[in-house]
Amino acid sequence: MEKCSEGRQAAYKLIDTSVFCGPWPFRSLRPRTLPELKEYLAGHGVCRAWVTSTEAVLLPDPMTANEPLLVEAAKDPFWVPVTLLDPSLPGWEDDYRRSLAMGARAVKLTPNYHQYSLSSPAVDRLAGLLTADRLPFCIQMRMMDERAHHPLMKVPGVPAAEVAELALRHPELSVVACAVYNAELRFLQKAPNVVAEISYVESVETLLQAKSVLGVERLLFGSHSPFLYMAAVQAKLDAHPDMINEVELRAVCYENAGRLIPDGR
Amino acid sequence: MRIDIHTHLITPGAVPSAAELARAARLAQHFHIRRVVLLGNITATGGRNPSPEDIVAINDHTLAAMAARPELYIGFCYLNPAHSPAFIQEEIDRCIVAGGMKGIKLWISVKATDPRLDLIMERARELNVPVLHHSWYQVTPVDHNGSTPDEIAHLARRHPGTTVIMAHLGGVRERGIRDIEELPNVYVDTSGSQPEAGMVEYAVRRIGAGRIIFGSDWPLRDFGVQLGRIVGADLTAEENRKIFYDNAAKVLKLEE
Numbered sequence: 413m414e415k416c417s418e419g420r421q422a423a424y425k426l427i428d429t430s431v432f433c434g435p436w437p438f439r440s441l442r443p444r445t446l447p448e449l450k451e452y453l454a455g456h457g458v459c460r461a462w463v464t465s466t467e468a469v470l471l472p473d474p475m476t477a478n479e480p481l482l483v484e485a486a487k488d489p490f491w492v493p494v495t496l497l498d499p500s501l502p503g504w505e506d507d508y509r510r511s512l513a514m515g516a517r518a519v520k521l522t523p524n525y526h527q528y529s530l531s532s533p534a535v536d537r538l539a540g541l542l543t544a545d546r547l548p549f550c551i552q553m554r555m556m557d558e559r560a561h562h563p564l565m566k567v568p569g570v571p572a573a574e575v576a577e578l579a580l581r582h583p584e585l586s587v588v589a590c591a592v593y594n595a596e597l598r599f600l601q602k603a604p605n606v607v608a609e610i611s612y613v614e615s616v617e618t619l620l621q622a623k624s625v626l627g628v629e630r631l632l633f634g635s636h637s638p639f640l641y642m643a644a645v646q647a648k649l650d651a652h653p654d655m656i657n658e659v660e661l662r663a664v665c666y667e668n669a670g671r672l673i674p675d676g677r
Numbered sequence: 678m679r680i681d682i683h684t685h686l687i688t689p690g691a692v693p694s695a696a697e698l699a700r701a702a703r704l705a706q707h708f709h710i711r712r713v714v715l716l717g718n719i720t721a722t723g724g725r726n727p728s729p730e731d732i733v734a735i736n737d738h739t740l741a742a743m744a745a746r747p748e749l750y751i752g753f754c755y756l757n758p759a760h761s762p763a764f765i766q767e768e769i770d771r772c773i774v775a776g777g778m779k780g781i782k783l784w785i786s787v788k789a790t791d792p793r794l795d796l797i798m799e800r801a802r803e804l805n806v807p808v809l810h811h812s813w814y815q816v817t818p819v820d821h822n823g824s825t826p827d828e829i830a831h832l833a834r835r836h837p838g839t840t841v842i843m844a845h846l847g848g849v850r851e852r853g854i855r856d857i858e859e860l861p862n863v864y865v866d867t868s869g870s871q872p873e874a875g876m877v878e879y880a881v882r883r884i885g886a887g888r889i890i891f892g893s894d895w896p897l898r899d900f901g902v903q904l905g906r907i908v909g910a911d912l913t914a915e916e917n918r919k920i921f922y923d924n925a926a927k928v929l930k931l932e933e
């Protein structure tokens with residue numbers, strides 16, 4: 413297979429901290445089932461993946477989609493199941509407990525699809541639960557480039573400053589910003605307990621630039637599969653060794669993610 | 678071997694910095710990009726509706742980069758169709774006929790449907806050079822006079838003898854490909870937005886690999902990521918070679 417370059421990243425296993433499974437009405441996504449997705453990700457060197465249901469973003473009750481995914485994912489330690497909750501929905505605390513009982517290892521929110529703010533009291537209550545349970549809180553900034561949304565369903569990105577504010581209110585909580593743009597990284601800087609996955613971060617030398625803003629200890633590999641070409645996201649790891657050394661690269665590829673959600677259940 | 682049909686530099690004014698030229702050369706080499714088409718420092722100088730002085734500065738900037746790294750850079754002449762025909766002709770003569778640039782770049786100063794483009798398109802046909810035009814379909818507000826792919830199709834229909842490179846496959850998406858499907862004088866470059874899975878394969882299915890040209894929009898983007906959407910696409914070796922090299926070499930009339 414042709415490679416982007418000689419590719420240092422091939423030497424490292426990857427923990428992919430943001431993948432989705434299921435249908436999405438605005439793109440014909442492939443692969444679409446967990447076994448197919450695993451085969452695809454493993455073929456790109458991924459040894460573990462944090463997975464969320466795409467359908468949970470749009471169905472009126474996200475648990476309708478979370479539950480089957482959690483059942484499937486529990487069968488294979490490759491998956492780190494991430495339940496997608498809507499804290500504006502009555503009974504979300506039960507959804508949280510039920511998700512954890514079914515094996516969820518983190519919670520993801522899509523505040524702009526579910527139309528609430530990260531400063532709403534329910535989000536703070538959920539943050540409190542996650543802090544107590546020592547689980548990461550993933551905030552999905554966007555699902556697609558806002559310019560390419562369906563004209564009748566334009567969903568703006570989550571304001572990055574609100575992610576930082578949330579994290580500052582909960583200093584013991586680990587917050588993961590997913591699909592964050594390069595220009596938004598600087599808003600996350602001030603909250604040391606926010607990390608970012610790199611699927612949407614892009615600049616002239618992506619990893620070097622992201623390191624200069626957040627530091628490698630606050631960067632995670634995330635591919636936003638199957639929305640994006642995996643090879644394109646992986647190419648970000650191919651930074652010059654003088655600029656990103658081996659220790660730093662390992663941190664981004666898997667060590668930081670492994671600390672947030674350790675192996676085993 | 679790769680040619681990148683869509684790059685910029687970002688130092689303002691008429692003189693590129695040695696540092697940005699060195700960085701471009703280092704990264705191009707790292708990613709096996711042998712030739713780089715430079716479309717000007719247009720985001721750093723002149724803005725959306727550049728003056729004639731801005732145009733001269735931008736093209737001087739490109740000529741300086743070509744002179745500094747002739748083995749790497751191929752320049753395109755940046756123009757604002759709102760300027761006088763006399764100035765436009767002069768600038769084309771200075772940059773392409775005398776200066777060795779190999780194409781024309783149009784951005785968002787004037788819509789592609791505007792008859793003021795006709796003179797530029799006619800001159801491009803006479804000189805047998807391509808015109809690379811910005812294009813995007815977006816549901817967010819359009820910047821200044823940004824053109825949509827159906828407007829690029831309008832331009833290409835008015836000038837069937839001129840080669841048009843519609844920029845940003847990642848921005849024009851499926852609808853944009855359909856707009857230009859029946860127009861053999863239109864190519865599309867692969868840059869724009871996130872490397873959305875399936876988009877390159879879609880374009881290959883509709884218009885064939887022979888009309889798709891690798892472009893990165895570096896340094897607004899990362900060479901590796903932008904290459905990755907082609908490397909990561911499900912393509913044959915021949916399709917891959919056409920997109921990365923053959924089509925650009927043909928459009929640019931490279932003899933190498």
Ligand SMILES: [Zn+2]
Nearest residue numbers: 683685716894
């Ligand atoms: Zn550009």
